[in-house]
Amino acid sequence: MPLTSSPMVKAVLGPTNTGKTHLAVERLTAHVSGMIGFPLRLLAREVYDRVAAIKGPAEVALVTGEERIWPPEARYVLGTMEALPIERDVAFVGIDEAQLGADPERGHVFTDRMLRARGRDETMILGSASLTPLIRELVPEAEIVGRPRFSTLSYAGAMKLSRLPKRSAIVAFSAEEVYAIAEMLRRFAGGAAVVMGALSPRTRNAQVAMFEAGEVDYLVATDAIGMGLNLDVRHVAFASLQKFDGRRLRRLTIAEMAQIAGRAGRHQQDGNFGTIGLPQGGMTPEEIAAIEGHHFPPLSSLFWRNPQPRFDTLDGLLADLAQPPAHPALRAAPEAVDLAVLRHLAGDIEVAARGGEPQAVERLWDVCGLPDFEQLGAEHHSRTVLRLWQWRTSGDGMIDPDWFARRLARLDDAEGDIDQLASRIAAVRTLCFIAQRGDWIADAAGWTAQTQALESRLSDALHAALTQRFVDRRLALLIRDAGQRHAALPVAVGADGTVAVDGEALGTLNGFSFKVDPVARASDHRLLLAAADKHLRGELARRAAALAESDGGALALVGEAGAPPRLAWHGQTIATLARGTTLVQPAILLDAALRRLDPPQVQAIAERLQRFVAEQLARHAA
Incomplete structure (x- = not known):
């Protein structure tokens, strides 16, 4: 063997x-x-x-x-x-x-x-x-x-999701669970990248790029990350220790836990692993010791299926695929999707009638290799496989290009939610598989270019949908910014007063008064105000100096019936006049926003306004 x-x-x-x-x-x-x-x-x-x-x-x-x-x-x-x-x-x-x-x-x-x-x-x-x-x-x-591991892997215990360290990957075993965790991280940490095996490479790379660039501090993934994908992850948290393996819900093996936990720490950087809120219980001491020490039970056998079956007859093909292994260390593989589809189609009248034609049998097994990307199940998936086989065994042996074009056109829609886009990508993967088989379809190169272009468009749309749903970029930026001692992020104040830090709008600055973006959540207001206070100091100091040194043209005395007179600078109220010691010596009450400036700046502005009021009194009430 x-x-x-x-x-x-x-x-x-x-x-x-x-x-x-x-x-x-x-x-x-x-x-x-x-x-x-x-x-x-x-x-x-x-x-x-x-x-x-x-x-x-x-x-x-x-x-x-x-x-x-x-x-x-x-x-x-x-x-x-x-x-x-x-x-x-x-x-x-x-x-x-x-x-x-x-x-x-x-x-x-x-x-x-x-x-x-x-x-x-x-x-x-x-x-x-x-x-x-x-x-x-x-x-x-x-x-x-x-080969010894380059870095140490250690158990960090159970944690709350809100307490996870940055650069953590949270691993779940269903799309629903991944989405739920990512949604929670969005609310209190600014969001998370999402990685699942069903994502196209383009979507996956775009999501990982956000995580690697530090735009988000967390990554939520299925066990797909356990298969050697290189990520800068320092902590792996298991949201579950159970998975559905296609047949039953079972606990992960120690080897599976270790494969996933081992994503924490790369090269010389140590990593750790743990769990978050597991109702079914956490890891046992034996599992923890095995993962930390890299000691796993030896495999007793591997699955085997005859890799070189004969195609003389359909019955012979089925018999060869059912052949038991000859070596005691091998055991017969369970029925995979391709074999389940073959068995299902063996009962079809047309297929059975041609069961003695070697070429028809060989091509049947060939098209049974079409993966069930859409997870439709053997019976439903076999309908597509049967149609492909019919084309492969009649006429010029090629798939009908009109059928292919119609399916491609139906999927060419980048609108919809995450599940709709993911479903379309799965269906496009089927077409991608067919398109790159030059012996199945004419002009394979042209169809490949079209299917891959569509997959790219849908992947970009899915990345955008995932980001929109699970990443609050402004909140993530504010949380990250709050931990920086120096104002390293660029701030811009637009002509209309819009204040943006690193491209994310915080609110509006009118004169010296900052107002939080009205669409921001109430829970984000404190962070927005803190960020504004941090990043607007330079702009406010510049405006304070300009006001203290301004000529009379920028200042104005505004009066309205029934209201105390106001002082305005470039149209923005900066102070009000109140009763003073005499009629010609009114008190000047600075706006609250100005009173929060540094004392020397406040003093300089107050003196300039006093001179302005004195000038106005001298001109109008001499």
Whole structure:
């Protein structure tokens, strides 16, 4: 079963933040050619960008289900595990997160790549130390190399959401929970970035960029962040220790907890982990000790499914896919979506009638590989698969471009809420998958450009919707600003008096009087006033000096029936006149906003107004 022809097979095993992926990239780029398979499209894209920067875009290919960048002279391939072209002859092969061979849905793919994908000169299997005994059994020729974690990972206990330190990632296991937590963070911390596996790379990168730039101090994510995505996270908080794995709600394994907790701390920077308000109970002392010490129960088996079934007949294909593994360290994979769709379609009259045609059977299994991005379920998803198969096995064997164009047009709508946009992106991912298959649809390059352009537009709209809903940029800025000793952020006062700090409106300055933005929430008023007091000192001092030194033209005495006379500067009231010691010596009562200036400034203004009043009395009441 395992291949032993490769001159060098190395298993690099250890916890998170051990530099395994970095090492694999170094080894890849040291060879004349190579490829690495990853668990996530996001991670494949991230490493593709790194390798393209080293070798140049013309040398590097990216291949995932929905995206294909393949220059004619490409020598290095980065891709998702399912899309990895393992038949390709390359000098180096890397298999990342190989412990996912124990995943019920996709595990058989990782197991197959670990057993069969080999580089001409070097093969590197990357994963958790829990794989060690299985590597010894299944890949006996592999040299096992342990990697220690660069930084310390420690337990910080349970906290309230409002007490979480900055640069924290909060991990939840459903979109509803992610949204609820992000909404709470918006109210008292200015907001949070949101990262979920269903997001397109463009949306995910835009959200992460906000977090990395410090525009928000928190990130709310699903367990997608556990798969090697590089983030500047110092604390990981679990909002739940249970997840629905597609079959049942279960507690996370220690290895899963460690994979997620390990995102805290990068390279030499230590990190910590903990929980927030868990009604089902927190981590046990045994779990905490295992995560801190990186000691996890060894995996007892990996999932396997026949990777090379025959296509002579439909019955033969189903039988081969149901074939049990021959090695005791392997166990039969549960029914994944592709196999569930195949079994469902096997009962279709048209499919059954052509069950003896090898080409029709092979193409049926090929289209069953269309991922169910929309999470429709096998029965509903099989309707699309059946239609694709019908086109693939009739006429010129190509999908009807009119059908494809109509579906694309229906999805071309960037309006709507978060869920609507996310749903459209999922549907567009299906079209992206089809478009990059040149053997499925004519003018694949043209359709790929259109589908990816639409995905980009929808991704930008989704990023905007997420930001609008879960980020209060003004509040985030004010909270951050309040912690700064010096006024580092730029302040601008518009011609209409609008005061903006770093582009965010605080309110309006009329003369010396500041009024908070009327649309601001009542709970934000204190922060807005504090920010105005901090940033307007220079502007108010300038205005005070101008008033103290002004000529008579800018000052005016304004009188209205039934009201005491007022003194105005450039049309803005700055003082009122009241009864003084004599008729020709009225008292000058400065506006409250002026009285809050520095005493020397107040004194200079008072003296200038006294001279102005004396001049007016001399002119009008001599």
